[in-house]
Amino acid sequence: MSVLRRQLQLFLCATQFLTRVPTPALKDFEPDWISRSARYFPLVGLLVGLVCAAAFAGASQLWSGWLAALLAMAAGVLLTGAFHEDGLADTFDGLGGGGTPERRLEIMKDSRIGTYGALALGLVLSLKAAALAGLSPSLGAWALACANAGGRGAAVLAMRVLPYVGYLERGKWKPAPSGLSTPEMLFALVFAGLPLLLAPSPAWAMGLLLGGGLALTLALSARRLLGGYTGDVLGAIEQMFELGFLLAVAASPSILGLLARP
Incomplete structure (x- = not known):
């Protein structure tokens, strides 16, 4: 097989x-390909984001605020089949409801x-929509x-830094994720990082700090309460x-304004 x-x-x-995007059948598929394909997860995410961006920019020509934001988010949910949102809900149910790692799993x-x-899913989706609703079409896209x-x-x-602790026989990811190399x-x-090259303002740095901070907080919580990650935890990390x-990004104009004051 060529490179x-x-x-x-x-x-x-x-x-x-x-x-849920239709794709050609994979000949000679091997289960380990899922782990090896993780190198392309952000590229797939970028393509999903571009579809959401197009939906937001297009909807903003007819509506403003919440309607455009919700339609953009709906486009993403349709494309992914709520794959990551499902992981978010399952993760918060487990982390909040069990007394031992085994029970949480x-x-x-x-x-x-x-x-x-339900609370985590409702709050996260509402907060994302509210933040997006306040952005211009170009900045929101x-x-x-x-x-x-x-x-x-x-x-x-x-995946690179945490051990996998999911149930192999009932997990969405079969076989278990194998080690992800540094390359x-x-x-x-x-x-x-590709879309950051088109950053319209210093908002990208604030986005990385807060987005990375929330993702790190959840990853550390999963390590402490579960012992590592599962597929659901990865979905929750993505959503956070x-x-x-x-x-x-929604707060960046106010923050930059405060920093600019003498």
Whole structure:
């Protein structure tokens, strides 16, 4: 198999795993391809973010504020099948409802959503929509591209530094994720940082700080309460990065104004 063909197959594998986008069947598929395709998770996230950005910019020509924001978020949910949002709800149910790592993992595998999961899902989606609603079409579109690519980059970083603790027989990721190499991680981070090259203001630095801070907080909580990560935890990390990035970008004009005062 040529190098180019293998990379294309890995990209298609990442697209199949993270989205509902129709893709060609993968011939000679090997289960380990899912782990190896993690290098392309941020690129898939960037493409999802660009679709959301186009939806936001287009909807902003007809509506402003909440309607445009919700339509952009709906586009992302349709593309991914709420893959990461499901992980967010399951993770908060498990972290909030169990007394031991084993019990928390059991709760996370329950298909029913609980109080902690419902609250986390509702609050995160509402906060993201509210932050996005206050942005101009151009700034909001850029922020969506950055948040989606960066969120998947944060998930790849978690894969690199945390052990996998999910249930193999019932996990969404089979076989268990195998070790992610440093070159694979760095390859992924290049794609995660691509939209930052078009940064319209210093907002990108604030977005990275708050988005990375929220993602890191959840990763550390998962390490303490579960012993590592699961597929659901990666989804939650991605969502927390998105939330932090959008909140920071929305707050950046006010923060920069305060810093500019004598």
